Amino acid sequence: MSEYKSVRFVDVRLEGDFWKERLETVLARTIPSQHKKLAEYGLLDSLKLPNPPPPLRFPRHANGFTVQVFWDSDVGKWIEAASYALSHRRDPDIEAKIEAIVDDFEKAQEPDGYLNCWYLGREPEKRWSNLRDNHELYNAGHMLEGAIAYYETTGRRRWLDVMERYVEHIRQTFGTGPGQRRGYCGHQEIEIALIKLYRLTGEKKHLDLATYFINERGHQPPHYFDVEREGREAKGWEWQRYTQGTYEYSQSHKPVREQDKVVGHAVRAMYMYTAMADLAAELNDASLKKACETLWRDVMDTKMYVTAGLGPSAHNEGFTHDFDLPNETAYAETCASVALIFWAQRMLHLDLDGKYADILELALFNGALSGLSRDGEHYFYANPLESIGKAERWDWHTCPCCTMNVSRLVASVGGYFVSTSPTGLALHLYGGISTTQAVAGTKVTLKEESNYPWSGDIKVHVDPETDARFELKLRIPGWCQGATLKVNGESHAVNPVSGYVTIERTWKKGDVIALDLPMQPVRLYANPGVVMDTGRVALKRGPLVYCIEEVDNPGGRVQRFRLPRESEISVVSRPDLYGAVSLKAPAVEIEEKGFTELYRTSPPAEKSSALTAIPYYLWANRGNGSMVVWIPEAK
């Protein structure tokens, strides 16, 4: 196990242009507009017991739609996102809004600690009767994460106290002791929150409860979800049917240590693997670590989109078979890529290996960030890799999980840049941060300056309060060829071990490192097993996957382009495109006009042309149009 541990999100300041802009947008637009939507769609009213709001009809949803079992989680996740944002800039208005929510939750809480507004507002006697489908523990997890974040930012305990009482109730309810239910949630999440609570409070009982949930999961016969189903009076509509009669959907088909294939609902899977990796580290549990590594290899070898999107199928919001990675119908839920970042960070703290940081970075800049619009008020739930122009960002969703997942990610992204050990600092990501951390008996201020991800020209200032010997680990990304490094102007060898260059020396105030990570555009090819991508090529530069979008390539759908293998790809700075870097390459273009039949025996005419590619995460911000990540290749 690695000695390195994560730092507190609140202790890292975002100073580089790229993330400062995203953070400002989240602060100024996303957090306030999300609160407005929570109010508008009844989520805030749903907390006001004993009178839950009247049924609402969602404009986008033909079925009609009323209070949902998962709404507590969305409110909890908004508090978490808002709290991370507040750590960058306090805001009395937002804090008052959080306090008002805490008021409602506090009033709703039962004397025994139970706190779920859906059950309390409707069928309080049926609490804990359907863990499989009804998200009670999942909600508790997100509420707890919100309470921890709010406490860490503001020091206010009230919301955390409410949640600690609820956790105590949960602890008494679930377990292997006499009179306890041997249950666990159909949607994993509380495990991550309990480990956070353990890390905050040092109280081992929270770690034990997380361990119980992970260890109990999938044990059978009897399967807990079968047991509780037998206990329910009215069976009603069975969500389980949707999941095709197996428990793979919720990764409870077998005990977690026996799982070796990534299956089922993608977000459930990623949250569970995150908790497993956390526990493996906390408990020094080799069997849990091995299971995590096996599952990691499975997803990396056969199941991840080039954008780090996960889960090809809308049907189960999750995984299907190996190499099934359709582009236009990709589900690739924003939440799943956000959760992959969580998992990758935990794996990185099990073994400080750049392969985990590479995926963390890939998911961050592509599959996750694509979920949030430039204006900070529109979202993608699914992140397809191809479109004929029908995909459109929406301003809210009947299941708004992704909205707050992407805002909490952006507001806390600083926490993924750095890790510390007693004897060192590791820098995983670049883009302009500063942080002060306790290392080797002193306080070290680390300031990283760069225009990353547009440029790999990076300066790192190391300022210990007093001279101190410790190691500084700098990640050399897996995508990078020809990195160079200077320490105080003197060349330093770049021989990364497990993706990191380690500089161990006595550091002094004013020390400065110059790291250059050349960013040549590259072509990527998919494994031939991914039959959808055969004969196609994707473009990447640095950590960013590119796509071609109709707005930059007018004249019809961008599916008309082919990219010759020999085309030189040039790099264009684009102040007009949010300061991004776009790519340009000579291409071949089908001329559609003369082709009036549906099928004919002569091929369509083609002409020489050029295509412009933009970072994938930026797509669908300038109107709707066609888009392609995997471009047919001409040879």
Add this chain to the structure above:
Amino acid sequence: MSEYKSVRFVDVRLEGDFWKERLETVLARTIPSQHKKLAEYGLLDSLKLPNPPPPLRFPRHANGFTVQVFWDSDVGKWIEAASYALSHRRDPDIEAKIEAIVDDFEKAQEPDGYLNCWYLGREPEKRWSNLRDNHELYNAGHMLEGAIAYYETTGRRRWLDVMERYVEHIRQTFGTGPGQRRGYCGHQEIEIALIKLYRLTGEKKHLDLATYFINERGHQPPHYFDVEREGREAKGWEWQRYTQGTYEYSQSHKPVREQDKVVGHAVRAMYMYTAMADLAAELNDASLKKACETLWRDVMDTKMYVTAGLGPSAHNEGFTHDFDLPNETAYAETCASVALIFWAQRMLHLDLDGKYADILELALFNGALSGLSRDGEHYFYANPLESIGKAERWDWHTCPCCTMNVSRLVASVGGYFVSTSPTGLALHLYGGISTTQAVAGTKVTLKEESNYPWSGDIKVHVDPETDARFELKLRIPGWCQGATLKVNGESHAVNPVSGYVTIERTWKKGDVIALDLPMQPVRLYANPGVVMDTGRVALKRGPLVYCIEEVDNPGGRVQRFRLPRESEISVVSRPDLYGAVSLKAPAVEIEEKGFTELYRTSPPAEKSSALTAIPYYLWANRGNGSMVVWIPEAK
């Protein structure tokens, strides 16, 4: 309007190898095994009122499954298929089975003529309360078609009498008169059957009723389906939700003459267009004909797979947007291609134009015939154009509509070969038939001999009882270049008008025509709007679309092939492959072995290779494996 009309299916004998084999299979295996399945799955028991069978659980269906609202139709359609088969060879065992079914239907019939076993067995008082979802008139249509076919083959009237009583009840129930319901079926079908009954009996009231159903459809406000919904007590689960709140699903969103885009459920659409074209001919209705032509152009220009498959989406079993023709997820229900054959035949009788016969032939040899296995006992419901090896023919289906649609098509295929007018004969299809028809005051025996579709070398013997002057129209397929023609050994110009060569002369016994239709393999390219097929090519020879299947191209998924544009395609006779003709071409093949990553920066290795393509309709008969119709092209 054309003077040509269809002939009776029972009057055409199948004598060529291709169709004789399919017919023998249907006679010996499909019809008997389908009866066995109807029994095994409870469809026959469901007719035995007042005690319908206990709920059945279908092994393939997790939801459990009991008597279905559409089961009467499946039984009716089996009688129809069996009757066409009996016209080729009588079979006392099958006839006894039909009589037993007629016994049950006769006993089940109410005194007022009403006859629907689902309602009578369950909620007789709720008859006609949900035309939108519950298929009563659809069932009546298929039962009536079965009764007509059985009468035409055997001369037995009992089943037809039962159905005529039911039709009388329907006529009294529906219409614009006082006390009548202004309804029509959510699933079109009865209109086709009523027109058949009119043609059989000459009674105009049947034509009038079909006209009423077509004319009433889509009129609003109020929409009939809304009216009847208001009248239902318990709303229950609403199928309409599934159809996303519009009536496009059932083509009742506007009056049929105002419809100009092909929308909704594909089989519903094709059945309706078939009836519309029939009525346009019978009523000499120019506005109905124009609507048919507009809809025909819409489907031909933007919505048909190269196999004549229809309906890309499983969600609505139907149409989506223009050029949306995904290959692996194509729904392309067998029933829809069968129904396209019906529609094309009706259009052909509106205007004797080869463009309709071309599509009739295309659907017959590809999208429809692919639905039936070589052994005659396995089926495809969906007919995708690409597979990674997961598609498997099944021996039965919870909704067995396609099984009997393909068997009734094969058993009646002779009826699509020939049309007659008072002064002529038209031959649309080739493959070995003989028929005797009344033309120009005499009886003419027409015998067409060929090894079609494997060869275009065709002989047509024309034997009038007495010498007679009339026109013989021979279709020159749209796919054919360089056709030649000889009459009694003398060359005859081939200048087809609207796809037909017309030979008008005094015909004498022993006249013989030699028609040669060269069958060069061709490449097909899709309109660039079909983005799924950009850079891909399909192979076709004669009427047959080809595919590459793994069993002929071992070494991995066939998606590994690319076909160079300059590759010469050679023709191979295949006695080992059911006598088919396969195609062979030099190709380029990806070598998968060295590619162990999911993504990498270097392209996969390739080697020179060759691919073998087989007729699409033959796929998935030699085990499961990958398959591709649209092959990536190398240039």
